[in-house]
Amino acid sequence: MLEQCLGIPHISTGDMLRDRIRHAAEAGTAVAATMQSGALVSDEVVNLMVEARLSEPDAAAGFVLDGYPRTLSQADQLCKYLDRRGIREVVIYLAVDYNIVIARLTGRRQCPRCGTLYNLATQPPRVDEVCDLDGESLVIRDDDNAEVIRERLDAYDRQTRPVLDYIVSAGRRVIQVDASNDPPETVYQKICHAMECNDCSKDRC
Ligand SMILES: [Zn+2]
Numbered sequence: 001m002l003e004q005c006l007g008i009p010h011i012s013t014g015d016m017l018r019d020r021i022r023h024a025a026e027a028g029t030a031v032a033a034t035m036q037s038g039a040l041v042s043d044e045v046v047n048l049m050v051e052a053r054l055s056e057p058d059a060a061a062g063f064v065l066d067g068y069p070r071t072l073s074q075a076d077q078l079c080k081y082l083d084r085r086g087i088r089e090v091v092i093y094l095a096v097d098y099n100i101v102i103a104r105l106t107g108r109r110q111c112p113r114c115g116t117l118y119n120l121a122t123q124p125p126r127v128d129e130v131c132d133l134d135g136e137s138l139v140i141r142d143d144d145n146a147e148v149i150r151e152r153l154d155a156y157d158r159q160t161r162p163v164l165d166y167i168v169s170a171g172r173r174v175i176q177v178d179a180s181n182d183p184p185e186t187v188y189q190k191i192c193h194a195m196e197c198n199d200c201s202k203d204r205c
Pocket of ligand 1: 111112113114115116131132133134135136
């Protein structure tokens, strides 16, 4: 939604990493193993991947970063990069209750053919476990099983929560939005409202 409203690309490190695994590049083998164990991929790998992506022409006027930075060293690297390029960032912190996160992730399903995401709790397919668009049987992604989710949340507490403290203490602009219960459209409106949406025309939002 932000991508459409602001007219800038949505850059998801998760999508980029999954993409690399799919293409089974030689370097992707280690990445795949790390992702499936729930641990976070090394900072150096991710930093290089993100900087390469941000230097592409479509990101010249801005970008939405999703899933990055996740660690202190990534945050430090990104802040230096943004300062070097003179980019003023806004950090959007979507606060979600821990138990709600687990319920959402365990209900997540994906179509292996077209990639469409569903959620049994909040956004179920019309027919049980079948893609609305192409009738393919839905699958649980390897990184969405309960044990892997717990490891991911542990990694989040250990590595990502300190990023927020770092960003706040560095005086960077942070918007906190409660995203526990509202549907995506409402969360989006809260974000736009908090940003005062100066960068986009009102009729597109
Ligand atoms: Zn599909």
